[in-house]
Amino acid sequence: MAKSKKSTLDRREVVKTILAQRQDALLVTGLGSSCYDAGTVDHPNTFYLWGGMGGAAMIGLGLALAQPKRRVLVITGDGEMLMGLGSLATIAVAKASNLTILVIDNELYSETGMQPTHTSQGVDLAGIAAASGFKHAKTLHSLSEVKDSMTTIYKTPGPVFLDIKVNANRYPLSIRLRDGTHIKNRFRESVLGAKAFD
Amino acid sequence: MKVLKKAKPTWPLEIYNVFETVNIQQVAFVPDAGHTTLIKACQANPKMQTISLTTEEEGVAMLAGAWLGGMRGALLMQSSGVGNCINMLGTIRECRFPLLCLVTMRGTWGEFNPWQLPMGQSTARVLEDVGVVVEAVNEPSNVAETVFACAQMAFQTNRAVAVLIGQRVVGFKDWSK
Ligand SMILES: Cc1ncc(C[n+]2csc(CCOP(=O)(O)OP(=O)(O)O)c2C)c(N)n1
Ligand SMILES: [Mg+2]
Numbered sequence: 001m002a003k004s005k006k007s008t009l010d011r012r013e014v015v016k017t018i019l020a021q022r023q024d025a026l027l028v029t030g031l032g033s034s035c036y037d038a039g040t041v042d043h044p045n046t047f048y049l050w051g052g053m054g055g056a057a058m059i060g061l062g063l064a065l066a067q068p069k070r071r072v073l074v075i076t077g078d079g080e081m082l083m084g085l086g087s088l089a090t091i092a093v094a095k096a097s098n099l100t101i102l103v104i105d106n107e108l109y110s111e112t113g114m115q116p117t118h119t120s121q122g123v124d125l126a127g128i129a130a131a132s133g134f135k136h137a138k139t140l141h142s143l144s145e146v147k148d149s150m151t152t153i154y155k156t157p158g159p160v161f162l163d164i165k166v167n168a169n170r171y172p173l174s175i176r177l178r179d180g181t182h183i184k185n186r187f188r189e190s191v192l193g194a195k196a197f198d
Numbered sequence: 199m200k201v202l203k204k205a206k207p208t209w210p211l212e213i214y215n216v217f218e219t220v221n222i223q224q225v226a227f228v229p230d231a232g233h234t235t236l237i238k239a240c241q242a243n244p245k246m247q248t249i250s251l252t253t254e255e256e257g258v259a260m261l262a263g264a265w266l267g268g269m270r271g272a273l274l275m276q277s278s279g280v281g282n283c284i285n286m287l288g289t290i291r292e293c294r295f296p297l298l299c300l301v302t303m304r305g306t307w308g309e310f311n312p313w314q315l316p317m318g319q320s321t322a323r324v325l326e327d328v329g330v331v332v333e334a335v336n337e338p339s340n341v342a343e344t345v346f347a348c349a350q351m352a353f354q355t356n357r358a359v360a361v362l363i364g365q366r367v368v369g370f371k372d373w374s375k
Pocket of ligand 1: 031032034081111117
């Protein structure tokens with residue numbers, strides 16, 4: 001377990017670059033910074049988590065199984081992913097081919113005071129995903145690697161797991177939309193149309 | 199005293215029939231002996247996605263995702279698993295996600311394992327505290343209609359509902375032998 005060298009990648013640039021290609025993909029965010037990153041490019045097909053730490057990837061699985069024709073992205077933090085490590089095993093076994101999990105890995109719990117997470121000590125999330133049976137699992141360190149991964153993120157049969165090492169930049173809250181019922185209803189209406197309220 | 203359990207109870211397959219009736223398409227579970235027959239029946243149906251979890255809270259999150267995508271699910275667990283779900287049930291409550299949980303009880307009527315008591319005795323109270331509607335069923339012939347009624351409550355009113363299937367239904371091991 002080698003400690004990783006510090007990344008210079010900016011999280012907001014990463015998320016903006018990826019979501020610019022989203023088309024009809026569905027997105028689940030983890031709580032905290034990932035939620036605010038995605039909030040800079042708000043979309044009704046985004047389900048923002050403001051709590052439920054450890055649950056983002058599994059919400060992604062349920063959604064991916066329910067919407068097999070669409071790509072489902074989960075964008076979450078390293079701390080959030082570490083709280084739901086078992087879900088990587090569950091997702092790999094479920095073989096959700098339309099699911100992509102993207103971890104914005106700053107090696108910190110930035111939301112709660114910049115405490116280091118286990119990834120700062122070399123715990124390798126992509127390695128865990130690969131060992132669990134993810135079809136594709138990799139760690140990315142540069143924007144060019146991110147830009148080269150668009151096919152992997154949106155098209156390659158998965159489950160796909162990318163751990164994207166970013167720097168420690170913190171940003172203020174972006175989106176103010178935080179009522180859970182509203183976020184859910186808006187998402188369902190966008191995806192299901194009138195059937196959302198059957 | 200004999201083990202108070204019918205040789206082949208019919209309630210598990212009656213639950214399965216309710217699942218088909220109310221269109222349950224994702225079934226998530228951490229195994230409990232009491233759910234064995236139901237899990238097998240669901241696994242045999244290619245139209246139901248049966249997902250084995252590493253911890254019960256995964257299932258709470260997963261079925262929220264299922265609902266976001268327009269699919270209904272059910273979560274099967276033992277009463278001790280309820281303790282693994284509490285924070286995620288807070289998310290269900292905040293978002294008014296429907297959730298149907300079938301909980302086979304331990305740590306209650308006729309229990310022999312003292313370690314089951316702490317969680318089993320507080321299961322209903324803990325669920326109610328986090329906003330889950332709780333229906334206990336202790337008579338095998340009432341199980342299916344209770345599951346049906348709770349499915350309707352969950353999916354038509356957007357609430358989390360748990361059916362607690364009691365040890366009078368599931369049966370218990372006779373520790374005196
Ligand atoms: C169950 C639970 N434990 C702790 C917290 C407090 N908390 C909120 S955000 C967070 C850190 C998240 O870290 P990470 O996912 O890496 O996000 P980022 O570094 O991008 O902010 C923690 C510990 C919480 N909200 N819920
Ligand atoms: Mg982090």
